[in-house]
Every structure is written in structure tokens, then in C-alpha cells.
Amino acid sequence: MKSFKPMLWASLVALVVGTAGRAAPAESQKSSALNNDPHLVGWWKFDETTGKNAADSSGKNHHGTLEGGASFDTLSTSGRIGGAIKFEGKDDCIRIAGWKGVCGQKARTIAAWIKASAPSGAIISWGTEEPGKMWTFGYVRGRIGVVPKGGYYYMKAETHDDTWHHVAVVLQEASPPNLHDHVKLFKDGEPAEVHDIGLLDLWPIDTGDKLDVVIGKRFKGLIDDLRVYDRVLSEDEINALFKMQGDSQSNKNTK
Structure with a gap:
């Protein structure tokens, strides 16, 4: 068999390198789009190391304050992306004073x-303490x-294994939406298999606006890069968000 000519080898190498070179900008564009989405209404990176204030990076000024005598001086730790906050599962939480979250039947x-x-414990919660009114x-x-x-x-899968997991939930807008038909759960960038709970998953959703948004109430463990759209x-x-964030740290999904 005759060997490839030098010109053909050069063309193949150029094609491979060119394809690889285009992949990175594509991922960068996805990252930029998700980070600068006008529908990103809350984004807490938890990169603070001192004080009691958790900055909102969405540009919507939904900054939070640590409660329960906690501060980043004691709760700041290494995260999945930069820093993270470690909740003790007691009375420590972050309150977004004055912001009621995404309410009603909105997506x-x-x-x-x-x-x-x-x-x-809760990763994040808001609403009104009435049936169907909490989120x-x-x-x-x-x-x-x-x-x-x-x-x-x-979801069926466990996530309390002291290992980093990316979790997400989506609510589709409807009149009214319910858990079974309009909610999707995700684990590590993929749709999660959901536990069959019968008629309870048909419960209608119409989130109230009485309570401030609270992060980490009775949660025990670390939370990092929390986003609300x-x-x-x-x-x-969601898969792109998982990959974008997952690729930003070398020890992917490790303890």
C-alpha cells in the first residue's frame, strides 16, 4: 500500500486542528449566552470569603444576607467552581430580602x-405557606x-453521597401547571428518572409572593453556583450548563 503524500497529510492535520479549534469557541458562546441571559434573575457564585453578604451576579441586584449568626468567615470553602458555601443544616441560611422569586404560574x-x-433541607425556596403556593x-x-x-x-437517584452533583428543575408555564406534566428534574446534566407518587404529582402550582427567597434552609452540605432563570x-x-461548569474544574465530580 502506498503511503499518503505529504500534501494529503497536511490537509488532514489542518482539518482535525481546525475542527478542534472551533469547538472551544462554541462552548464559550454557550457559556456567555447562559451567563448573560436576560432571564437569569438570580446567580449566586458564593465566592465570598468574609462578611455576611452573598452577591448576585445576575445584574438584578438580588443580593443575599447570611442569617443565624453565620458568615462567610466560617462557612466559606473550596467549591465546584471557585468558592462555595457550607451550610450546617441548623439555623444558617441566606435571605434575599425583598425578592419574592418567580411567582404565580410563570416558567x-x-x-x-x-x-x-x-x-x-432546601437548596432554595419561596412562596406563601398555603397548599400549592410554595416553591x-x-x-x-x-x-x-x-x-x-x-x-x-x-427523583429516584440519591445525591447525598458527599460528592458534587449538578441538579436542576424546570417548570413549564401552564394554566395551571402541575408537577407531573410541567416539571422536569435533572441530575448531572441529564433528565432524572422520577419516583412514581400517584395523584400527588398532579398537584397544581401557583406560587405565592408572601415570603422572601431563602437559600440553604436546613440544608447540610455545600452549595455552589446557584442560578434562577x-x-x-x-x-x-441544562446539559451545556453542566458541561460548562464541570469543565471549569480539573477534579470533575470528585469528593
């Missing part, structure tokens, strides 16, 4: 990195899911 997406050491994303019966108060909807992110976007 929304929440995404975060978590490293939980116990299957309890809590966190642990439900030991699994990550959603509680609108009255019903619940959660007031629109539905597609499966591809």
Missing part, C-alpha cells in the same frame, strides 16, 4: 451544584425534588 429554571452530606427545591423524602406544599415530586431552559441548555 422557571433552577440549577446548582451541591455536595450534600445529609438528605434534608421549594431541595430534598424530599431523601431525594432531590420540588414541594409546592401539599404535593411533591422527586425566569424561563424554561432546554435539555441541551
Whole structure:
């Protein structure tokens, strides 16, 4: 068999290098689009190391304040991306004073990195303490899911293994939306298999606006790069968000 001519080898090398070179800008564009999305209404990186204030990087000024005698001086730690906050699962939490979250039947997406050491507590919550009026994303019966108060909807897979996991939830807008038909859960960039809970997953959702947004209430473990969008992110976007964030740290999904 005759060997390839030098010109052909050069062409093949140029093609491979060119294709690889175009991949990085594509990922960078996805990252930029998700970070600068006008529907990103809350983004807490938790990179602070001192004080009691958690900055909102969405540009919407939904800054938070640590409560329960906690501060970043004691709760700041190394995160999945930069720094993270470590909640003790007691009375420590972050309150976004004056912001009521994404309310009513409006579409929304929440995404975060978590490293939980116990299957309890909320990643983020808001609403009104009435049936169907709360919106809590966190642990439900030991699994990550959603509680609108009255019903619940959660994934089968465990995530409290003291390992970093990317979790997300999407609510599609409807009149009214319900857990079964309009909520999707994601784990590590992929749609999660959901536990069958019968009629409870048909509970209607109409989130109230009485309570401030609270992060980390009774959560035990680390939370990093928490985002709230007031629109539905597609499966591809959530996967891109997971990959974008996951690739930014060398020890991917490690303890």
C-alpha cells in the first residue's frame, strides 16, 4: 500500500486542528449566552470569603444576607467552581430580602451544584405557606425534588453521597401547571428518572409572593453556583450548563 503524500497529510492535520479549534469557541458562546441571559434573575457564585453578604451576579441586584449568626468567615470553602458555601443544616441560611422569586404560574429554571452530606433541607425556596403556593427545591423524602406544599415530586437517584452533583428543575408555564406534566428534574446534566407518587404529582402550582427567597434552609452540605432563570431552559441548555461548569474544574465530580 502506498503511503499518503505529504500534501494529503497536511490537509488532514489542518482539518482535525481546525475542527478542534472551533469547538472551544462554541462552548464559550454557550457559556456567555447562559451567563448573560436576560432571564437569569438570580446567580449566586458564593465566592465570598468574609462578611455576611452573598452577591448576585445576575445584574438584578438580588443580593443575599447570611442569617443565624453565620458568615462567610466560617462557612466559606473550596467549591465546584471557585468558592462555595457550607451550610450546617441548623439555623444558617441566606435571605434575599425583598425578592419574592418567580411567582404565580410563570416558567422557571433552577440549577446548582451541591455536595450534600445529609438528605434534608432546601437548596432554595419561596412562596406563601398555603397548599400549592410554595416553591421549594431541595430534598424530599431523601431525594432531590420540588414541594409546592401539599404535593411533591422527586427523583429516584440519591445525591447525598458527599460528592458534587449538578441538579436542576424546570417548570413549564401552564394554566395551571402541575408537577407531573410541567416539571422536569435533572441530575448531572441529564433528565432524572422520577419516583412514581400517584395523584400527588398532579398537584397544581401557583406560587405565592408572601415570603422572601431563602437559600440553604436546613440544608447540610455545600452549595455552589446557584442560578434562577425566569424561563424554561432546554435539555441541551441544562446539559451545556453542566458541561460548562464541570469543565471549569480539573477534579470533575470528585469528593
